[in-house]
Amino acid sequence: MSLFAGIDIGSLSTEAVIIDQQAAMVAAVILPTEAHSTKAAETALEAALEQAGARRPELARIVATGYGRVSVPFAHKAVTEITCHGAGAHHLFPGTGTVIDIGGQDSKVIRLGPGGKVVDFTMNDKCAAGTGRFLEVMAAKLGAGLDELGPLSRAARREVAISSVCTVFAESEVVSLVARNEPREDIIRGLHRAIVNRVWSMVRAVGVEGQVTMTGGVAKNSGVVELLEEKVGQPINVYREPQIVGALGAALLARDQARALG
Amino acid sequence: MSFAAAMRYRFMKDLGAPALMAARRAMRKKRPSRPDPLFGPPLKSLARLKEIMMRHYFLARYAPGAHPVAWVTSGAPVELLRVFGFYTFYPENHGAMCGAAHMAPELCQAAEDHGYSQDLCSYARCDLGHYFTGKSPAGQLPKPDLLFASNNICQTVTYWFKALAHYYDIPLILFDTPFNFDQITESDLRYMAGQLEEMITPLQRISGVKFDQAKFLASLELGRATSETWGQVLQTMRHRPSPLTIFDTFFHMAPVVSLRGLPVAYDYYQTLLEELRDRVARGIGAVKLERKRLMWDNIAMWYKVRDFSNLFAEHGMNFVVATYTNAWAETIQYLDPDDPFRSLAKTYSLVILNNNLDHRLSLMERLIADYQVDGLVIHSARSCKPYSVGQYDLKRLLMERLAIPSVVIEADITDSRAYSEEQTRTRLEAFFEALED
Numbered sequence: 001m002s003l004f005a006g007i008d009i010g011s012l013s014t015e016a017v018i019i020d021q022q023a024a025m026v027a028a029v030i031l032p033t034e035a036h037s038t039k040a041a042e043t044a045l046e047a048a049l050e051q052a053g054a055r056r057p058e059l060a061r062i063v064a065t066g067y068g069r070v071s072v073p074f075a076h077k078a079v080t081e082i083t084c085h086g087a088g089a090h091h092l093f094p095g096t097g098t099v100i101d102i103g104g105q106d107s108k109v110i111r112l113g114p115g116g117k118v119v120d121f122t123m124n125d126k127c128a129a130g131t132g133r134f135l136e137v138m139a140a141k142l143g144a145g146l147d148e149l150g151p152l153s154r155a156a157r158r159e160v161a162i163s164s165v166c167t168v169f170a171e172s173e174v175v176s177l178v179a180r181n182e183p184r185e186d187i188i189r190g191l192h193r194a195i196v197n198r199v200w201s202m203v204r205a206v207g208v209e210g211q212v213t214m215t216g217g218v219a220k221n222s223g224v225v226e227l228l229e230e231k232v233g234q235p236i237n238v239y240r241e242p243q244i245v246g247a248l249g250a251a252l253l254a255r256d257q258a259r260a261l262g
Numbered sequence: 263m264s265f266a267a268a269m270r271y272r273f274m275k276d277l278g279a280p281a282l283m284a285a286r287r288a289m290r291k292k293r294p295s296r297p298d299p300l301f302g303p304p305l306k307s308l309a310r311l312k313e314i315m316m317r318h319y320f321l322a323r324y325a326p327g328a329h330p331v332a333w334v335t336s337g338a339p340v341e342l343l344r345v346f347g348f349y350t351f352y353p354e355n356h357g358a359m360c361g362a363a364h365m366a367p368e369l370c371q372a373a374e375d376h377g378y379s380q381d382l383c384s385y386a387r388c389d390l391g392h393y394f395t396g397k398s399p400a401g402q403l404p405k406p407d408l409l410f411a412s413n414n415i416c417q418t419v420t421y422w423f424k425a426l427a428h429y430y431d432i433p434l435i436l437f438d439t440p441f442n443f444d445q446i447t448e449s450d451l452r453y454m455a456g457q458l459e460e461m462i463t464p465l466q467r468i469s470g471v472k473f474d475q476a477k478f479l480a481s482l483e484l485g486r487a488t489s490e491t492w493g494q495v496l497q498t499m500r501h502r503p504s505p506l507t508i509f510d511t512f513f514h515m516a517p518v519v520s521l522r523g524l525p526v527a528y529d530y531y532q533t534l535l536e537e538l539r540d541r542v543a544r545g546i547g548a549v550k551l552e553r554k555r556l557m558w559d560n561i562a563m564w565y566k567v568r569d570f571s572n573l574f575a576e577h578g579m580n581f582v583v584a585t586y587t588n589a590w591a592e593t594i595q596y597l598d599p600d601d602p603f604r605s606l607a608k609t610y611s612l613v614i615l616n617n618n619l620d621h622r623l624s625l626m627e628r629l630i631a632d633y634q635v636d637g638l639v640i641h642s643a644r645s646c647k648p649y650s651v652g653q654y655d656l657k658r659l660l661m662e663r664l665a666i667p668s669v670v671i672e673a674d675i676t677d678s679r680a681y682s683e684e685q686t687r688t689r690l691e692a693f694f695e696a697l698e699d
């Protein structure tokens with residue numbers, strides 16, 4: 001039986017997904033990227049193989065994506081995360097017209113055409129404003145775990161306005177809000193609002209078409225998803241493990257490419 | 263003007279410059295050229311272009327004292343200055359040179375150390391950095407007697423040139439062109455033409471040369487013919503395959519920007535045009551494999567021209583048009599020798615950066631159709647606010663109307679500190695993937 005693997009080496013996390021001929025997922029793992037892309041890719045792939053109970057030679061083709069895509073010597077091809085998140089989202093939610101991927105260092109909004117092909121996209125500019133990294137810094141400042149952010153935000157009774165999405169400025173803003181004894185929940189909701197406003201301007205730049213699907217680690221944050229749904233005015237699809245969508249897309253592309261090559 | 267300086271200038275012009283060119287030519291002959299896997303054979307005109315620009319920068323050193331020297335902005339009506347025999351120098355062209363020579367970060371930093379903001383245009387920072395350090399990839403710049411600016415490209419030049427006027431303690435003449443929100447009005451035209459006429463008195467005083475209507479008309483005609491020929495050069499790129507890449511034109515535009523209104527620029531474009539037409543007739547493309555045709559928006563990223571040129575050619579993509587290079591041909595049809603001042607004002611005030619976004623949108627739509635463009639690369643330049651504002655709206659509108667794929671690169675014209683290789687690569691690769699059918 002031949003299998004296909006996709007590996008997404010992001011700035012914070014590395015995912016490996018293995019699928020079979022029918023595109024059924026037989027393994028999916030998420031690991032921190034840490035300091036070494038090649039090693040992260042290798043470790044994630046080994047873990048996925050173990051999960052699938054498969055051996056390396058059974059992998060007919062491997063596609064790498066994410067920032068570390070060029071550092072995977074054993075991949076047959078490198079494809080950008082734009083195309084991969086598009087392919088993964090289209091596969092999971094075929095009605096998807098707009099994909100919002102918020103990762104650690106990048107936010108991307110992708111417009112899909114027929115068949116899940118990318119027709120347009122936009123990405124945040126250089127700084128970490130409006131990305132997962134911003135939320136990590138703020139969570140640490142507020143002594144909250146990443147997975148607590150969503151529930152805390154949804155429990156907020158009010159919302160504190162955060163005027164800056166610049167990580168450095170917002171951090172000092174948070175410090176002074178804490179000093180004023182503003183409730184943590186309200187501050188977190190304000191931070192989520194700041195991110196959502198930022199992402200919203202990117203969404204508007206490419207436009208909303210059909211269903212909206214959110215991918216990447218920040219999609220695990222129900223506080224962000226909720227505020228974004230409010231803006232978009234429609235429910236947003238979130239896969240139960242949104243972080244692996246890019247790797248899944250890469251695996252699907254590996255399968256397509258293998259077929260095209262005969 | 264001093265007699266000794268004039269003699270020295272003549273000597274350098276008649277003997278020094280030709281000797282330098284001959285030495286260069288001799289050096290060049292020794293290097294055999296190999297056929298390039300990505301690009302068509304190099305243009306013969308390129309050697310001539312290099313000579314012209316080198317000679318211009320070389321003689322600039324000897325110009326002070328022999329000629330009145332003016333520092334001029336790229337959008338100023340320089341045709342008027344030609345009447346008075348000014349040796350003209352273009353700080354923006356010099357800024358581009360600093361960018362291409364990878365000297366911009368150092369010069370910008372020097373300007374920042376003197377209190378100029380990082381958000382100031384990097385052409386201005388390069389130029390001011392040169393003022394503070396004396397450093398330049400061109401060696402020595404000619405000390406100016408006059409600063410001549412027009413705010414038809416941005417307001418930055420007004421304040422930048424004011425700073426220069428203060429440092430060098432010399433006069434600044436500003437040609438103020440009201441922004442065109444809708445249609446140019448009669449009172450705008452009268453206001454602008456009046457300024458041009460008023461400039462004559464100070465120009466006579468600074469240069470010591472009397473205004474001469476016949477000379478003015480001749481200079482206008484030369485400027486017009488040069489811009490028109492430049493337009494024809496660009497139009498050869500409508501052919502498939504295009505005989506030029508936009509990266510070539512970023513260099514070939516130097517004469518129309520900085521030697522406009524002089525015979526040398528006009529002659530150069532005649533030669534270039536002839537060579538390009540011959541290429542078109544023989545079906546020679548600048549990029550060997552031209553699968554996709556692209557448009558560039560905004561000023562070049564000077565430190566990346568070579569890398570980008572290779573990168574896109576490797577993907578079988580050729581830039582065949584740019585709103586930027588087009589700017590020096592776009593409005594020349596308004597020039598009318600029977601109404602010189604008003605028509606000159608109109609020509610210069612309707613340029614892309616002094617015109618509204620609707621104008622830009624329809625211009626881009628027209629260029630996309632005329633040049634059969636498959637995709638658009640939008641450089642959002644940190645330096646150039648007037649060029650970069652509205653780009654996301656233009657991107658969206660062009661997508662809606664023409665379904666044309668595009669990508670935005672956040673970078674800068676010369677200051678590579680505002681450029682991220684990693685992020686740009688991801689954007690461009692995703693764009694390449696989206697362009698493949």
Ligand SMILES: Nc1ncnc2c1ncn2[C@@H]1O[C@H](COP(=O)(O)OP(=O)(O)OP(=O)(O)O)[C@@H](O)[C@H]1O
Nearest residue numbers: 010011012013103104105106132133146216217218
């Ligand atoms: N359990 C969680 N709850 C809420 N948010 C989370 C959780 N896990 C991760 N995140 C968010 O997801 C972000 C990481 O996302 P992801 O793993 O998609 O990034 P990446 O792919 O490595 O980065 P990039 O795509 O920018 O290179 C973190 O910065 C954090 O904000």
Ligand code: SF4
Nearest residue numbers: 383415416418645646
């Ligand atoms: S690059 Fe833009 S801001 Fe700078 S001088 Fe030119 S037009 Fe003005």
Ligand SMILES: [Mg+2]
Nearest residue numbers: 010081103216
């Ligand atoms: Mg990612």
